[in-house]
Amino acid sequence: MDTKHADSFDERDVVVDAGCVRAVLGELVLTFLFVFTGVAAAMAAGVPELQGAAMPMATLAGVALAQALAAGVLVTAGFHVSGGHLNPAVTVALLARGHITAFRAVLYVAAQLLASSLACILLRYLSGGQATPVPVHTLGAGIGPMQGLVMEVILTFSLLFVVYATIIDPRTTVPGYGPMLTGLIVGANTIAGGNFSGASMNPARSFGPALATGVWTNHWVYWVGPLVGGPLAGFVYETVFMVTKTHEPLLVCI
Secondary structure (H helix, E strand, O other): OOOOOOOOOOHHHOOOOHHHHHHHHHHHHHHHHHHHHHHHHHHHHOOOOOOOOOOOHHHHHHHHHHHHHHHHHHHHHHOOOOOOOOOHHHHHHHHHOOOOOHHHHHHHHHHHHHHHHHHHHHHHHHOOOOOOOOOOOOOOOOOOHHHHHHHHHHHHHHHHHHHHHHHHOOOOOOOOOHHHHHHHHHHHHHHHHOOOOOOOOOHHHHHHHHHHHOOOOOOOHHHHHHHHHHHHHHHHHHHHHOOOOOOOOOOOOO
16 A cells, blocks of 8 residues: 655645645755754864864864764754755765655755855854854865765765665664664764865765855865765665665655
């Protein structure tokens, strides 16, 4: 028997389905809060004076903890509303495997980018403009664009692999804990890759700071890497590890 998930919708419902509006507004609010928390934590930690300079491990761990907690809590909070994607790489990965409609994916990505932009513009205002610059994702010293790209592919692959294993796969052994475990992998990846590529894993998380500051150096790395790594993880997991494949639209995570 067919079932309709809470707040699911398609093109025919968009005018009358309030769930559609709630889901997109949910992504807007959740992504705003996630980016605001993550960028504010990085600002509080202090931006290295030299672009690409390594952040001390203790400082990086503090930023990673803030990102992990924000991701885990906000995905859990918004899971029943929009699936709590907070990330175009997640949305595109789920679109590529048939778990979300193209129409919904476009609305989600637009909401995520708008939310990130608003969060970073507000943070720049709150910090007094140039007094505490909004940190932009940059490659570490000695790291070239292709090296950064590979790092972002791998980090985003691991993020989406966890999403599939703990949330999407019906055989998961940790039902209900997937969003928090997703937050933990975000934190771990931030520590692992922060001083190499910035460990974005999220085009929206990189887009807002770039827009607020006007710094677009190697920005393409933070789109191509996550948008390759995410769908690749979905393909590998569903092809190799998922016993029962499902392509119903799902409310799934960050």
